[in-house]
Amino acid sequence: MAKRLIPSLNRVLVEKIVPPSKTSAGILLPEKSSKQLNSGRVVAVGPGTRDREGNLMAVCVKEGDTVLLPEYGGTQVKLVDKEYHLYRDEDILGTLHD
Template sequence: MAKRLAPLLNRVLVEKIVPPSKTSAGILLPEKTAQLNSGKVVAVGPGARNRDGQLVPVSVKEGDTVLLPEYGGTEVKLGDKEYHLYRDDDILGTLHD
């Protein structure tokens, strides 16, 4: 049975992007230079309510590539895949080509 996680409130489910460890020519890259802490948004919650009771939607959408903080998030394992759950305001920005 496949499980699907639907985040609540202003939570965002992210699958971290693992950078390649070597170039197409076969040159091994040092671990630190290859890392950009980014991920792909898999699912988003509906948003949180402000003091007036109005719904404030999440600022990212499914499929966005986002820049993540170095620490934080909650690790979630669904089947054989590993995801991280962040609050919307913990995400540092979106990455565009």
């Protein structure tokens, strides 16, 4: 049975996007040419936090979004041989769109 992590409060579970190291023809790419933005795909989001009046402030990203991440930060989490990172909603720099 696979475990599913539901983040608490305003936390977001992200799977980092790793740039390809080979082309579709099998040619190895040097590290410099494969450097991309520090981005990831949102896997799960928490319900949000409450303000002073008790109103729920929802997280501003949703599952499936591609987000821009800070260079440092986040908490590494390993679930079923996959590596994820937990970030606070306010630490995510933005969403990426095509």
